[in-house]
Amino acid sequence: MTDPSRGGATPEVVVAADEGAVRVLTLNRPQVRNAIDMPLRIALAHALEEADLDPSVRAVIITGAGDVFCAGGDIATMRRMPPDEARSRAEAAQRVVRAIWRTPKPVVAAVEGAAYGAGLSLAMACDRIVVGDSSAFSASFTGVGLAGDMGIFASLPARVGVARARQMLLLPKRIDADQALAAGLVDEIVPAGEVLAAALHDASRLAAGPALALGAIKLMLSGSPRAPLDMLELEVEHQVRLFGSDDFAEGAAAFREKRTAHFGAVSHQESL
CATH class of the missing domain: 3.90.226.10 (2-enoyl-CoA Hydratase; Chain A, domain 1)
Structure with a gap:
């Protein structure tokens, strides 16, 4: 540079x-x-x-x-x-x-x-x-x-x-x-x-990481402190979304195949 x-x-x-x-x-x-x-x-x-x-x-x-x-x-x-x-x-x-x-x-x-x-x-x-x-x-x-x-x-x-x-x-x-x-x-x-x-x-x-998961981590740790029970509900919502993602499918396949996962790009709208 x-x-x-x-x-x-x-x-x-x-x-x-x-x-x-x-x-x-x-x-x-x-x-x-x-x-x-x-x-x-x-x-x-x-x-x-x-x-x-x-x-x-x-x-x-x-x-x-x-x-x-x-x-x-x-x-x-x-x-x-x-x-x-x-x-x-x-x-x-x-x-x-x-x-x-x-x-x-x-x-x-x-x-x-x-x-x-x-x-x-x-x-x-x-x-x-x-x-x-x-x-x-x-x-x-x-x-x-x-x-x-x-x-x-x-x-x-x-x-x-x-x-x-x-x-x-x-x-x-x-x-x-x-x-x-x-x-x-x-x-x-x-x-x-x-x-x-x-x-x-x-x-x-x-x-190179899973964009949706990283975005969820940022969102969960931002803003005002949340009550523990509210946090549990939000965790469920994020996990439901992530289990249906291409990144999760790739990560699970890579684990089974004993190789490095290659996570794909996620559009701005998909990450919201």
Whole structure:
């Protein structure tokens, strides 16, 4: 893959590139440590929605150009604003997270360097987080008088528990990669510079997996906590659907024949 930070006079703020069935989306504002402004929010949401609708894409990676994943919101573009303008800005950020959570396709964050503020929120919205051993994290919203957005009040306590999430948000501090792994904030640490390769390995495995089953897992683990008995009912509904799928027929046949299963593409409509 080429370095998306190089190019013409007006580079795209999000660069999309396909590696087989994996769509790699690169935040491309390295000159400001990939800080998120309005054009980037809109471009990233659009790129995620396009990946969701593209039947040739079976998994997605989000990463950052240069040596930083995302330093957070672009404070240089922020100012005191009236409610209508603030709402438009906040809803543009939430559109990104909705796209990640609503797609049945696995989304992997490949984090080199810092993931602060909204950058942390973006990473944690993903289904898997692979980080470099020099990466660092901070829920640094209160430094500019904000509380946090992009799903952090759902994703952070889901990963580390409510008590730890409260302290991370109230008294933000820098958390290194080892601390993040121990807390459950991230899923894997690899040597710096090898993060995208590791994420591509994982995403390729996911892309080769049973799309309907992976989509069901995402759906079952998203949203508000469900009562145990409600969860049992939902499990039945998903299993009924999956037992009638081509992926299940292939997986069962492969097991009987002692070979690797080859799961086929599933259309966007079939996966809903």
